[in-house]
Amino acid sequence: MKIAHLERLSSIDYPGRLAAVVWTVGCNLRCPFCYNPELVLPHLSAQLSPLPSREVLEVLRERRGFLDGLCVTGGEPTLQPQLPEFLARVKGLGLAVKLDTNGTQPQALELLLQEKLVDYVALDVKAPRSRYPEFTGISQDVSPLVQESLEIVRRMAPDYEVRTTVAPGLGPEDLEAIAREVAGAKRYVLQPFFVPQGKGLVDESWRGRPHLSPAELTPVAERLAALLPCRART
Numbered sequence: 312m313k314i315a316h317l318e319r320l321s322s323i324d325y326p327g328r329l330a331a332v333v334w335t336v337g338c339n340l341r342c343p344f345c346y347n348p349e350l351v352l353p354h355l356s357a358q359l360s361p362l363p364s365r366e367v368l369e370v371l372r373e374r375r376g377f378l379d380g381l382c383v384t385g386g387e388p389t390l391q392p393q394l395p396e397f398l399a400r401v402k403g404l405g406l407a408v409k410l411d412t413n414g415t416q417p418q419a420l421e422l423l424l425q426e427k428l429v430d431y432v433a434l435d436v437k438a439p440r441s442r443y444p445e446f447t448g449i450s451q452d453v454s455p456l457v458q459e460s461l462e463i464v465r466r467m468a469p470d471y472e473v474r475t476t477v478a479p480g481l482g483p484e485d486l487e488a489i490a491r492e493v494a495g496a497k498r499y500v501l502q503p504f505f506v507p508q509g510k511g512l513v514d515e516s517w518r519g520r521p522h523l524s525p526a527e528l529t530p531v532a533e534r535l536a537a538l539l540p541c542r543a544r545t
């Protein structure tokens with residue numbers, strides 16, 4: 312497992328649970344608005360010193376009295392060959408697991424769910440299908456893979472959300488198109504775009520582009536709630 316960073320306690324990354332968070336290194340997408348370029352762009356991630364998973368597991372073992380779970384995010388965690396083994400050890404500590412994924416590895420996701428290694432999936436849907444390459448930064452249209460992952464998650468995940476980071480250039484009509492494309496999902500969450508202080512972007516030219524504000528997302532989510540359970544995370 313290539314783990315770049317461990318946050319020992321978070322109350323916002325796993326709905327309803329106090330969780331630690333790990334960020335894995337490497338991603339197959341290049342979302343231009345992504346604020347973790349050091350996890351995504353090889354020339355930056357080569358400068359990282361990954362944490363040994365043994366050390367991460369030891370910290371989790373020591374802190375399990377304070378924690379309910381672990382959120383595994385990235386980068387794209389499902390690209391890590393050792394993820395099933397790592398999660399089995401986390402589950403062995405009695406912690407629930409939330410997986411954040413871009414949904415492009417449906418077979419890996421299905422395996423994790425078959426093995427009951429994930430309790431909550433947050434599945435990113437980056438854009439309406441017709442605009443996927445624009446928002447993933449790669450020419451391949453991966454939206455059919457994400458749709459396949461959604462079907463797997465609906466069938467197998469103990470709990471899940473579909474979510475969209477409302478990046479610059481995504482408007483209410485795009486969010487409605489996504490909501491229609493994921494109709495039937497248990498819940499759909501709109502996340503405002505922001506760039507934490509001191510963070511870079513995969514494509515710096517996206518910095519400063521206009522985007523919907525948290526206040527603007529709330530009424531959009533209220534409208535989309537006619538299609539499926541939807542809320543804005545503000």
Ligand code: SF4
Binds near residue numbers: 339386387513
């Ligand atoms: S936002 Fe996109 S590029 Fe960044 S980690 Fe997620 S899927 Fe990868």
